[in-house]
Amino acid sequence: xxxxxxxxxxxxxxxxxxxxxxxxxxxxxxxxxxxxxxxxxxxxxxxxxxxxxxxxxxxxxxxxxxxxxxxxxxxxxxxxxxxxxxxxxxxxxxxxxxxxxxxxxxxxxxxxxxxxxxxxx
Amino acid sequence: xxxxxxxxxxxxxxxxxxxxxxxxxxxxxxxxxxxxxxxxxxxxxxxxxxxxxxxxxxxxxxxxxxxxxxxxxxxxxxxxxxxxxxxxxxxxxxxxxxxxxxxxxxxxxxxxx
Numbered sequence: 001x002x003x004x005x006x007x008x009x010x011x012x013x014x015x016x017x018x019x020x021x022x023x024x025x026x027x028x029x030x031x032x033x034x035x036x037x038x039x040x041x042x043x044x045x046x047x048x049x050x051x052x053x054x055x056x057x058x059x060x061x062x063x064x065x066x067x068x069x070x071x072x073x074x075x076x077x078x079x080x081x082x083x084x085x086x087x088x089x090x091x092x093x094x095x096x097x098x099x100x101x102x103x104x105x106x107x108x109x110x111x112x113x114x115x116x117x118x119x120x121x
Numbered sequence: 122x123x124x125x126x127x128x129x130x131x132x133x134x135x136x137x138x139x140x141x142x143x144x145x146x147x148x149x150x151x152x153x154x155x156x157x158x159x160x161x162x163x164x165x166x167x168x169x170x171x172x173x174x175x176x177x178x179x180x181x182x183x184x185x186x187x188x189x190x191x192x193x194x195x196x197x198x199x200x201x202x203x204x205x206x207x208x209x210x211x212x213x214x215x216x217x218x219x220x221x222x223x224x225x226x227x228x229x230x231x232x233x234x
Contacts, residue, residue, distance in 0.1 A: 006163075109166070
């Protein structure tokens with residue numbers, strides 16, 4: 001079974017600063033995806049960024065980037081130029097690929113326990 | 122845009138009641154999921170479904186059942202609600218394609234008294 005660990009329950013940073021959220025995972029799989037999800041207060045969970053394990057290049061999405069270290073099983077999220085709207089719970093998640101009959105489909109997501117990030121004005 | 126809706130944002134029920142949580146998605150996704158979210162525990166998968174009338178147990182299925190009679194609708198049922206089922210319940214859907222993620226509903230916060 002896969003496990004995902006987020007060791008920082010809470011973090012806070014001044015607006016415009018850079019912050020890094022850590023995530024480690026444990027798996028014996030070689031093909032998988034890693035995700036960072038954001039859940040703003042009282043709002044819907046949305047995908048921030050996704051990384052395919054077979055890609056060595058780190059994924060980036062505007063101010064969000066990851067540091068994916070496959071050998072170390074580490075997947076940290078860096079938020080640059082943080083904004084007040086970045087205040088949210090952030091969840092790291094793991095998904096392995098599997099076959100379902102003749103189709104490859106989504107395997108279930110395994111989530112970490114989350115990091116509550118507060119951006120201070 | 123993908124839209125996943127849940128029938129209630131907040132729900133208060135009494136111990137022993139039968140509770141139905143409804144989830145509807147409008148993107149013709151094959152896969153649907155029910156999670157519960159608790160502080161310090163993250164999201165844990167209760168049940169999922171890869172097709173109509175098909176269901177699979179997740180990590181914590183005890184005390185729950187599900188129904189998927191139509192592709193767009195996935196219901197979570199608490200046969201006899203208990204106080205330890207007080208939680209936030211999140212529904213998600215996803216297409217059967219590689220490199221896809223899951224799309225989440227807004228959640229239902231259930232309080233069992």
